[in-house]
Amino acid sequence: MTIHTLLVANRGEIACRVFRTCRALGIATVAVYSDADAGALHVREADTAVRLPGNAPADTYLRGDLVVAAALAAGADAVHPGYGFLSENAGFARAVEDAGLLWVGPPVKAIELMASKTRAKELMAAAGVPLLAPVDPAAATAGDLPLLLKAAAGGGGRGMRIVRDLAGLPGELMAAVAEATAAFGDGEVFAEPYVERGRHVEVQVMADGRGTVWALGTRDCSLQRRHQKVVEEAPAPGLDDALRTRLHDAAVAAAEAVGYRGAGTVEFLVSADGRPYFLEMNTRLQVEHPVTEAVFGLDLVALQLRVAEGAPLPAAGPPPPHGHAVEARLYAEDPARDWQPQTGTLFSFDVPDEPGLRLDTGYTGGDTVPVHYDPMLAKVVAHAPTRAEAVRLLSRALRRARIHGPATNRELLVRSLAHPDFTGARPDTGFYDRHLAALTAPAPDDGPARRLAATAAALGRAATRPATGPARFGAWRNLASGPQTRSYRAEPDGTTYDIAYRTVRGALLPETGERVVAAAPDRVTLETGDGLTRHFALAVHGESVYVDTAAGSYTFTALPRFTDPAEHTAPGSLLAPMPGTVVRLADGLAPGAAVEAGQPLIWLEAMKMEHRVLAPATGTLTELHAAPGLQVEVGALLAVVRDASAHQEETTP
Template structure:
């Protein structure tokens, strides 16, 4: 029997997953090696590793996707094994072979298994032979109205790249071209296939673990239906609402899929479950999944430790442990869901999630780190485990609500509201959840009170100014019975842009108080904490100031403000119709025929930006003429960069009926 005892492990990845693997290695007494790009110099995964090797450059193609550099780094650091994590090279058969050719232990499945599952079209043919249920493919060249809607998918990749839903035959040719272009850019392979799109389908998957001694475990189910842009946001285990017969069928199909390719290690078999309960094979991910912690929580296992044991030639037990309770995971992203999920960058000042029984935080960031433009915008995963689903959901929602997250905009509020949405709490789940509910989930929430939060920020600022030796109430000569005039501060709420003006005064007691705010009584004020009695209820506000940004956290909400000057600088105004880059990124393509002087329609996509593994469309703000174009494919742009200018055509503005 083969036995390779791993002493030193290189993780060919970054961020959260590298930190998570290092945690298990520390428990097992294994020395850890990180690789890092120039953009990740000083990142958390580098700080936590025992050894680290630089990969010169910043872009993934020059660093984490360079298998030759990663293998060389492992040899240079004296590693005897490589773990790929997820993403990057984790499902690259050539990289797995190169690791083994270098005499290193590959902590992953056999090269042949990766090759067989690398192409979704080839994998579907293999699964059909193994008796796994499938959706029948559709030839786009002969597709008719009866075949709609269709789902176009990249054959060589995942993560939502190269994926399009087609509901009209007329749009099929253009969507095929767009999907193929995105697939070629993301995976180096432009092959795209089509299959029926299942309305209101659920994304359900089975975690498998296999060893080289012919043991295959099916470790329950996970539901990953809440997705944005075909990428998962909230996952849970077990998948709720499945009857025993369907669970058994999914387990049998997943086991058959693993055996069909001679699988070894951790993998995931993904299914689409229709509204009437019929399962269809989607793909097999030949790696660890982002959502693996919910399975670990329910089964009391460490899947990374099992991966290492199997890679060393060890055996699994004859049967897996019994599951217990329910687990839910939320992915915390630096992105703005209300603005087409735009990724956000900048300094992360604080990332503090409450520590409580049943809660787990997996992250690649701490306060003081910077969120850059080169990689996925996921900051952390927060996982809750409890005896029942309702308890786990409640625990997770409250933990996210109470977290202190200061810096770029995140999807935190969306996660809390999603977890508390009636459809989610009742387990009415499908992949169209955000298509139906996003507008409501990103609308101003009931119970939020930014005006009171801005008041707390102003009062704390007044005390902070006094404490730092700033202006204080002054008495000239004898006592004068003339009250001081109110001070006025202006704040802009982020990211909605609403402005709040706060008037306050500081009496002789030294404690500032609001001017003309009935129903409000100040109980205490310090530079970082304010307690106000609002209509008889005492509420606490924690205030953190960082330059012109102020963060106010309460027990049920968090607010971000920008301190505004008393007078607006005219130089900050931009020309009407200007299209500015909403984030740093790369211009990947322009609308066909786009040039200065071209007519454009309101809402027409003009420019496509790629940033943090996602494409973003820049739309025409109005119908009119393109009078300037400063973008071209391949250009790197910074946030706020001028991309184009559209001069609005007054004739295109609808005239009210009563005026016409």
Template sequence: MRRDVIDTLLVANRGEIACRIFRTCREVGIATVAVYSDADADALHVREADLAVRLPGSAPADTYLRGDLVVAAALAAGADAVHPGYGFLSENAAFAAAVQDAGLAWVGPPVKAIELMASKTRAKELMAGAGVPLLAPVDPAAAGEGDLPLLLKAASGGGGRGMRIVRELQALPHELREAAAEAASAFGDGEVFAEPYVERGRHVEVQVMADRYGTVWALGTRDCSLQRRHQKVIEEAPAPGLDAALRTRLHEAAVAAARAVGYRGAGTVEFLVSAEGRPYFLEMNTRLQVEHPVTEAVFGVDLVALQLRVAEGEPLPAPGPPQAVGHAVEARLYAEDPARDWQPQTGALLALEVPEAPGLRLDTGYVGGDTIGVHYDPMLAKVIAHAPTRPEAVRLLARALERARIHGPVTNRELLVRSLRHPDFAAGRLDTGFYDRHLADLTAPGAGDPGVAALAAALAEAARATRSPGPAPARFGAWRNVPSQPQVKRYRSEPAGVEYEIAYRTPRTGTPEPHEAPGVRVLAATPDRVTLELDGVTRHFSITTDRDRDRRRLHVDTAHASYTFTALPRFTDPATHADPGSLLAPMPGTVVRLAEGLAAGAAVAAGQPLIWLEAMKMEHRILAPASGTLTALHAAPGHQVEVGALLAVVQEDLGPAPATEENA
């Protein structure tokens, strides 16, 4: 038995997955090497590695996607193996070959297996030969009404890029062009194929692990149906509600797929399961999946450790996997605003603290004090809960997220908590259209009381003011035998934008109290903690203040909710409002394309996509706010823009003025 001992491992990745792989390396005694772009110079994965090598530049195409630079970094640092993580070069056969050609061990599947599964069209042909159930492809040129709805997919790559649902035949040519353009931009390959779209289908996958001696494990199922923009949000293992026959069929199909390509290492075979319980092969991911921790929790294994073991030439420790125990659920915490078309958010992350408890796990590439930039995926962390039963795991995860302290950019934390507590999720009624149906309800104003949180913020600021040193009080002439006028503070909640005006007084006791707030009694007030009695119930509020450029923000954490407020001046500045019809960049990013024929003077329709902006691995459409004329265009493909940058101006067509006695 040949064994290639790994002493030093370079992880060709960044963020959360690099930190997660480093954790296993520390446990098994392997030295670690990080690579980093200029934007990641002070990132957590760089700080946690034993050695780090700079990749000049910030854009992925100049850094983490440059296989030649990564291989050179491994050789320069004295590494003897490379782990690709997920994303970037993890499923790039040429990179895997280059690593091995340089004399380094590759912690991944054989190059041939990557090549065979790299194209979804070729992979489906191969799986058909192996007897794996498939959706029959549809020729877009010959598609008819009976073939609708159709799903267009990029032949290379994933993550929802280049994917479109077509429900009307006349829209097919346009959607084909759009899908091909996005696929070419994201993967350098504009090939797109079509297949039937399965309504209310479930995304179910099987984790496989194989060694070079013919042993292939099927480590249960995972359900990843809760997705936004075809990207996963909540995953769990095992997939709930599958009968024994279907689970067996999925396991056997996954093992057959792995054997068909001579697979080795960790991989995932993904299926679409129809509402009637029929499974169809989607693709095989020849890498570690983001959601692998739920499988680790249920089976009590370390998949990265097994990857390293297989890469060193050792067999899997048993002919079959361990026995599964309990249930695990994972939530992806993103810096994004679900209520505003999932817009990614950037800025300083002031706090990221998840409660510690048995059964909870946090995988992250960030800590408080880090900055969330514009170049990479907006995922902050994965929070995983494992318990004996599904209801217990779901409850544990929802409560952990609810109690977490997350200060900084807007996140999807509240959406995650509400999703986990939604009746359909609790009952296991899962499918990929979950957010299409429920997003409005899941992002509606919460049941908490932001007004009381704003009051706590005002009292904390008042307590800080009373403790701050200031000029000595006047000795004569300052005493009045009348009550003083209440002080007023104004706040705007984020991201809802609701404004609150809080009136309070500070009596001789020094403890501020609300002005005319029946049922509220202040028990204690300090700059960072306020305790109120509300209708006989004692509640605690933790307050953290920070300054972001020229604004002051206050973060209020309670036992059941968290709130962020921006302190407002007493009087608003009318100069802060943009001119009507101005299209501003909602986030920093790169203009990737414009609507066909778009130029100053063009007529546009309300809701028409005009500009496509790419930020943090997602494309965002800038729509015409009204029907009218494009009077100015300041965007062009390739332009880097900052948040708030003026992209274009649309002058609304108001139509003829209504007839009056004066203009008749």
């Protein structure tokens, strides 16, 4: 069967990625979209788009019946599921085929066999694939610790918990079951040994319907937050040939064991002593597939379409690999604040377009980042002859990108790529557990650079005002005017910079001593005392000022000269850090309850992740405005805790 029109049952970056290949192959494209995505890039890029009424994934992208109906209404021949949403849902794949449409994915039976991690492990054991032995939580002992609890039907870190204390096992098990049930409709959870400092290494496979299975090298995806990948690379560094061969052979055996067809990924955990253990098989295209494409010079989506049409793979084996590729996932989130997702208008989004770089994204400048979906903005990929060159190219591209709007993890990515554990090819899944605080702390030598950027911001804004006309009515004075001061708060750490400058004969003179080479509303050039000339690109949106330099980017909030007393919040107030839905409360939480500082009180779900709201101090809960199912906006008052120490000070004579 030849595909003429393809519907992508997804949104954002992956939909745009599939459309790109379709355009190259002459295939017409169909998008589906929720109300929140009505103006999204994937809708603008498709030849035809079909609305799925509503905003929440459960009402839109997860409604397989609506997606199939959309494909039929648009005259599509085939459906590509992308990743996430319904991509590994056997029932959806069967519904697509039952409707007479071509399913661009593996056989339904293969999806079913790999859908449950517990069942998949049984199959892999029979195929001789190395495994971690499961542990019965009810019979676990101290010798089994640490344990990893995992949802049998899960993915993306949902329903996953690390347990290091037997006393905490029942509570963590209950929480994992609740999260798995909410996320997947299946509360089955299993336990296995947690491998400290293990590496997440995976093998991309591609299989046709005629018995050929390619193992397309390895990828290292060890840098993860909340069990979701952040930085990926191919090939996985530091593996000897024997281990690579073992991983390739195991991946091929896994694919053959389930009669696989199309693109898939077999994931392994590699222990510190080099022993591999099967984790799971993802029966879909992976987010990180671009690094494999770069190294092997392939278009995996084109191969998916070719195989779905019934054609064989073009050769008995894959082409030889070349060079090294590294991918960074750019998220709208604040890593320093428990990875809180961010929403709002993305005013500017420009990543350098240079040889060796690739940008896969679902956003352009002016788009809005919604609250309902995963906060990933883009994947930035660098390919070069060596790993060091690829890392350097990627780091430079991230530093020079102009990203104005919601906070992102861009600075974390730059610092991660420069960390000795990463540059030394020693990644492991505990990287951010150990290093997050240091990677998100203000750099000790960044203060002067930020003050210089704040100076440029003040001078750029001063340059927007019209020049003062000639003095009249005896107002002339033979004295220099007094300095003007503007205050800017650096985001997100909150450091305030007071910038003083004078205007003399139309020229701007900062009190800090720099020489102003040029000043305009969008660009300032300063010469510092050491004779170095630095350029600053400026963009102002409301009270936010974005300053981009060759060395990095800064965001400032212009502070008013006088504050509004109404802006103050009562002490002990717990405010919603993001728009979302309250999913649960701490046991027994009610006005009058005693709470401890740092105790999780309220759980919010936003952008596919759960976020805890913690007690700010030890004291008493005096107000509770949250309840399960309540949808809240950012800044909404959830509860109030009265600080016990403050209360004691008030009552002490």
